Amino acid sequence: MKAHVMLLGSIAALLLFQWSHMREFDAEKPNRILHLIEDLSQLDTKVEQGIMLIYSRNIFDYDSITADVDQMQGVLDELSAEIASETLFHEELEALKRSAEIQRSGTNEFKASFAIFSSSADYLPTLISQLQKERPELAGWLIQLNSDIFLWRLYPENQEAHDRIIKASGQFESLELKQLSRHVQLILDYAPRVAQAMNTVVNCGTSENAHLLSAAYERHLMTSVQRNQRDQVLLIVLGAVLLIYLFFVLYFRQRDAIRLAESENRFHVLFDLIPHGVGVHRNAHWIYCNPALVKMYGAQTEAELIGTAVVERVHPDNREEETERIKLERDELKPAPLMLQKNLRLDGSEFFGEVQGIPFIENGKPVSMTMIRDVSDRVEAEKKTRQLIAAVENTAEAIVVSDRESTIQYANPAFERLTGYGTSEAIGSDIRLLRAGDPEVYDAMVARVNSGQTWVGELPLRTKDGEVIVAERSIAAICDGSGHVVNYVTAMRDVTEEKRRNEQMEHTQRLESLGILAGGIAHDFNNILTAVMGNAALAGRNMDDASPAKDFLARIETSTQRASDLCKQMLAYSGKGRFVVKSIYLSELVEEMTRLMEVSIEKNVAIKYHLADNLPAVEADAAQLQQVILNLITNANEAIESKSGVISFTTGVMYADKSYLSQTITEAKLPEGRYVFIEVSDTGCGMDAAVMKKIFDPFFTTKFTGRGLGMSAVLGIVRGHQGAMRVYSEVGRGTTFKVLLPASEHSFVLRKDQDVDEGNWRASGTVLVVDDEDTIREVATMMLEDMGFKTLSAGDGAEALHVYRAHESEVVGVLLDMTMPKMDGKECFRELRRINPDVKVLLSSGYNEQDATNRFVGQGLAGFLQKPYTPEDLREKLRGMLVDQAK
Amino acid sequence: MAKETARMITRLAAAIGSLYIAMSPVYALDFLHEPIKRIPQTLDVSPDKAAIGKKLFFDPRLSVDNSISCAHCHNLDEKGGADALRHSFGVQGREGLVNAPTVFNSALNSTQFWDGRAKSLEDQVDGSVQAHAEMASTWPQVVEKLRADAEYRRLFLRSYKTDINPANIKHAIAEFERTLLTPNSRFERYLKGDENAINAEEKDGYRLFKSYGCVACHQGRNVGGNMFQVLGVMGDYFSDHKVENKADYGRFNVTGRQEDKYRFKVPSLRLAVLTAPYLHDGSHTSLAETIRTMAKYQLVRNIPDEDVRSIIHFLYTLPGEYEGKSLEPVTREHLNFLPENKVASQ
Structure with a gap:
């Protein structure tokens, strides 16, 4: 444009110059000059x-x-003035002047x-x-x-006359x-002189010179007229050029202006359409905001933002930075780099924006265009992605991403732990490296995954060491937008140990259910045996001693007793054997059994005792503990076989912590604490690992005649006492069993059994018998009446309450079965106490006491009677209960 | 043939010459072709500028010491536009070289000054203001002094549309001088056809003025003033009158030409009766004496006293009117002159 203006200016200047030059051409001037010359000639x-x-x-x-x-x-002066500028006529003019002067x-x-x-x-x-x-003589x-x-x-020119005059003048004197x-x-x-003067005037040449000047001037005039015509043409041409040029310049300018307007409109539409916020600010105040920016800042109209400071919309954390950026743009005209910035909406809420600015000059002042992209979603997504990455990186499951060619693209740290392949090692390698099983399974897996379903299952996996482990895998396909599989993600978990544990768990559960079965059989069996035993005993009493049937009754009692023993073994195994819990000192118990043990072992076996004094007591059933000791010594004896060997008994107390307890064979978790132990070691054949694994299983035996219940019962008894066992064994060297029982908290004092004077006690009053089994009710009623009690009976808890209310004053005690329909023993006991808080209740059950009495802790239960029971057992319990009451 | 023709022509010439001589004393007056013409009533003059010129004409600030004005040497009231001195005096009593001519009708002179060195009245002003023996001033001085006068500034600005400058000053004075005409003299009335405007003696004087040849030089509207003539055509004036100063060389001082030596502008005789003494050097105090000198040196004639008297009578008819008043003196002092023989005997 500058060039155009300069060019236009030059042409215009040329035009003006030409015009002024032409103005100099005075059409009147030649006339005047010619007139003057004419005047001069005339004058x-x-x-x-x-x-x-x-x-x-x-x-x-x-x-x-x-x-x-x-x-x-005067005319000459005028003429000189007129053509003084024309040096062309200088000569002619000078000649004219000279002649005029001569003329003058x-x-x-x-x-x-x-x-x-x-x-x-x-x-x-x-x-x-x-x-x-005067002188007439001279007249002639x-x-x-x-x-x-x-x-x-x-x-x-008349020389004669002149000569005569001269001649005559000679005579004058x-x-x-x-x-x-x-x-x-x-x-x-x-x-x-006059003639000469006239001659001079006539011949001075003024008119000739005037004519010459005139002729010269006319010639000059001709050329100057021609030049003037040329000048006119030139002027017109220049004017035309100027106009054409101007037209083109204006035309192009107009065209450019239209294009500019179109372009501007396009940009305007762009700025209105663009989802990013675009604004222009000057002196750090907004002067333009596009609709996206208005929306982004939560404004209704652009006017709410125009004129406000740019930093007002920036979160205080970023304001200092923003001020620096604006300064950079304004003072150094440098673009502000892309940055993430927290911005404020008009309502004060925040959003993340990616901000970029570029300065430019508008109307001579620096302004900046700033573009803001709302990236809150992205920031949020990134945050989530980071969380997911952290989760994937830190999860216990190995996660690996592979592409369609099975090349590993990502593996998390758990993958390394699982497979032994490092992350960097894994990425880029083939995931099929891990395969260790039937290829058909894999084909099926791939087909399933490619069909868009997730494959879940267990597959063997070959680790870097070459070991094959079992891993649970979950494989899914990652699809792109159009549904094509681009990646596979595999999650893997080592389930080898889990599987092993599950197998063990199954084994244990099997044994437990076997125990429950055994316990249940023993319970029902005991009820039957109670009836058998009671009826036999009653029959015996009502029979003469001489009666030959007495022998048979005695055999019934013996067989019943053996059946009861077997039941006891079964209950012990199931952990529900009858418990007569007392404070027992293990060393004492072992010493008491010395005789019994010595007779039950071979001659080639020696017994050594290492018994600790002043051990804490244990709360235990002495009979069951004796059974444990006998079972252990029997096994030890048999392990020594015919060789000579030693069985040593050791007792002691120790503090068992968690790690110690975890190495024991036990039921669930045991608390840390003081445990009293007994160790039975032999120098026998020992066991291999396989045998050791199975020794506690029921019906497992290495003996020709064994029933396979010994060690199971031992473990059941120990478990029933919240105790634990450890086994050490080496083939050919011997075996050590260690039984740990929790030390009692409260009894260090030797407690002597109460000596009761049996002879002074007499049964009197009424006893209420409550049991859902008719046979039990009958036997018990008979036993009690035989003792001298009156009896009342009830088939269930509700009936028992009814009866008790009716005969409260007569009833001295209640024999209550625990397991009943309608109202069980526990509830019935509570209701009875409501009627009479001091009611004496003897609980009876086929299960062991521990189990039963746990339900009545602190409720004032008078006693417990394990089924099956003999009349002596019943009499004993009742006496204890009623004498205590009497006291 | 040629000789005969020449003789015939000679005869014819002799006859015509005789006729010419016979006719000359009695030729009739043809007013249109009289050598003396009438003075115009006015010249083309701007009255405003002439008024400024008049103010300037009487303003002594034109002189170096504010002592004399133009009117100092050109007394319009009493001395016929001259100063009646032999030589004029300038500032500080400086004596000039020549006799001051009258300013009246000077506009009708073809040139100014005795030697005609000024072609115009403006040039004459220029000379007199700066001449050492006259006003001895300089234009910057004059302009400065006049600019100090608010009245002048106002007048010049109104009439000339410019500030005061030398050209304007000169023009204004010249413009005033162009108003100093003396038309309507008795002789003019006579020229217009009023036979009774002048008496017989004056008419006789006019006739003698012409016949003695005075009119050869003193002719035109100004009865002179339109040509240069050698003082002493016949008989050497300057051998009888010693050269006093270089002014006596006359026009020679202007042109430097030998033939211009002792040539002077022929003075106007319009106010001759009012402006004694006479000649460029003011050497002649009376008209009669001057006429005799002119007859002797210029005409080579003897003019008898009665003819001189007649001519003086004629000269008394020439002054016209200025500002409506006739300048013609009531008494004719110039008629009181000594007879020639007495002068010669003296």
Whole structure:
């Protein structure tokens, strides 16, 4: 544009120059000049005419010729002024001036000379006629002289007349014609001078020079007219060029303006459409905000933002930074780099924006265009992604991502732990490296996953060490937008240990259910045996001692007793054997059993005792503990076989912590604490690992005649006492069993069994028998009546309450079964206590006491009677209960 | 043939010459072709500027010491526009070289000063203001002094549309001088055809003025003033009158030409009766004496006293009117002159 303006300016300047140049051409000027020259010629003629007139008519009109000469001078001056600038005519003008000057001086000369000449010449006739009168003798000569002078004046070239005048003037002196002589002399002198002056005036060349000047000027005029025409054409051409140029410039400008407007409109639409916020700010205040920015800042209209400070919309954490950026843009005109920034909406809420600015100059002032992208979603997504990455990186499951070519693209740290392949090692390698099983399974897996389903299952996996482990795998496909599988993600978990544990768990559960089965059988069996035993005993009493049936009854009792023993073993195994819990000192217990043990072992076996004194007591069933000890010594004896060997008994107390307890064979978790232990070691054959694993299983035996319940019962008893066992064994070296029982908290004191004077006790009062089993109710009623009690009976808890209310005053005790329909023993006991808080209740159950009494802790239960029971057992419990009451 | 023709022409010339001589004393007056013309009533003059010029004409600030004005040497009231001194005096009593001519009708002169060195009245002002023996001033001085005068500034600005400058000053004075005309003299009335405007003696004087040849030089509207003439055409004036100063060289001082030596501008005789003494050097105190000198040196004639008297009578008819008043003196002092023989005997 600048170039256009300069070019246009140049053309315009040229045009102006040409125009002013043309203005110099004064069309009137040639006329004036030619007129002046004409005037000059005329004046010249006039002067000449005037002189001739004066000369011929002797009229002294000097004013007019003087005026003419003066006027000539004036005209000449005017002319000089007119064409002074034209050096072209300098010569002609100078010649004209010279001739005019000659003419002027000639005129002056003429005036002066003619004045003198004419006055003498005019006077001469008078003088001559005067002389004629005075000197008549000279009349002829005088007339001749006069005539000669006249002739000569008329024809100055008349040499004869002139000669005669000269000749005559030679006689003036002698003739004493002094005055005449002087006038004639004057005439002679001045006539040529007048003639010369006239000649000068006529021949000075003024008109010729004027003509020359005129001719020269006309020539010049012609060329200047031609030049003027050329100038006019040039002017028109220049004007046309200027107009055309101007037209094009304006045309292109207009076209550019339209294009600019279109472009601007496009940008406007862009700014309105673009989802990013775009704004322009000057002096750190908004001057433009596009709709996206308005929306982004939570404004309704642009006006709410225009004029506000840019930093107002920036979170205080980023304001300092923003101020720096604005300063950078404004002062150094440098673009502000892309940055993530917390911004504020008008309502004060925050959003993350990616901000970028670029400064530019608008109207001579620096402004900045700033673009803001709301990336809150992205930031949130990134946060989530980071969380997911952290989760994937830290999860216990190995996660691996592979592509369609099975190349590993990602593996988390758990993968390394699982497979032994490092992350960097894994990425890029083939995931099929891990395969260790039937290829068909894999094909099926791939097919399933590719069909868009998740494959879940267990597959063997080959680790870096070459070990094959079992891993649970979950494989899913990752699809792109169009549903094509691009990646597979595999999650893997080592389930080898879990599987092993599960197998063990299953084994244990099997044993437990076996225990429950055994316990259940024993319970029902005990009820039956109670009836058998009770009926046999009652039959025996009502029979003479001499009766041959007595032997049979005795055999029934013995068989019943053996069946009861077997039941006891089964209950012990199931952990529900009858417990008569007392504070027992293990060392004492072992010492008491010495005789019994020595008879049950072979001669080649020696027993050694290492018994600790002052051990804490254990709360235990002495009979069961004895059974444990007998079972252990029996096994030890048999392990030594026929060789000579030693069985050693060791007792002691120890503090068992968690790690110690975890190495024991036990039921669930045991608390840390003091445990009393007994160790039974032998120098026998020992066991291998396989045998050791199975020794506690029921019905497992290495003996030809064994029933396979010994060690199971031992473990059941120990578990029933919240105890634990450890086994050490080496094949050929021997075996050690260690039984740990929790040390009692409260009894260090030796407790002597109460000696009861049986003889002083007599049964009296009424006992309420509550049991859902009719046989049990009958046997019990008979046993009690035999003892001397009156009896009442009830089939369930509710009936028992009814009966008890009716006979409260008579009833001294209640024999209550625990497991009943409608209202069980526990609830019935509670209701009875509600009627009479001091009611004496003896609980009876096929299960062991521990189990049963746990339900009644702190409720004032008077006693427990394990089924099956003998009349003596019943009498004993009742006596204890009622004597205590009596006390 | 040629000789005969020449003789015939000679005869014819002699006859015409005789006729001419016979006719000359009695030719009739043709007013249109009289050598003396009438003075115009006015010239083309701007009255405003002439008014400024008049103010300047009487303003002594044109001189170096504010002592003399133009009117100092050109007394319009009493002395016919001259100063009646032989030589004029300038500032500080400096004596000039020539006799001051009258300012009246000077506009009708073709040139100014005795030697005609000024072609215009403006040039004449320029000379007189700066001449050492006259006002001895300089234009910057004059302009400065006049600019100090608010009245002048106002007048010049109104009439010339410019500030005061030398050209304007000169023009204004010249413009005033162009108003100093003396038309309507008795002789003019005579020229217009009023036979009774002048008496017989004056008419006789006019006739003598012409016939003696005075009119050869003193002619035109100003009865002179339109040509240069040698002082002493016949008979050497300066051998009888010693050259006093270089002004006596006349126009020679201007042109440097030998033939211009002793040439002077022929003075106007319009106010001759009012402006004694006469000649460039002011050497002649009376008209009669001057006429005799002119007859002797210029005309080579003897003019008898009665003719001189007649001519003086004629000269008394020439002064016209200025500002409506006739300048013609009531008494004709110039008629009281010594007879020639007495002068010669003295």
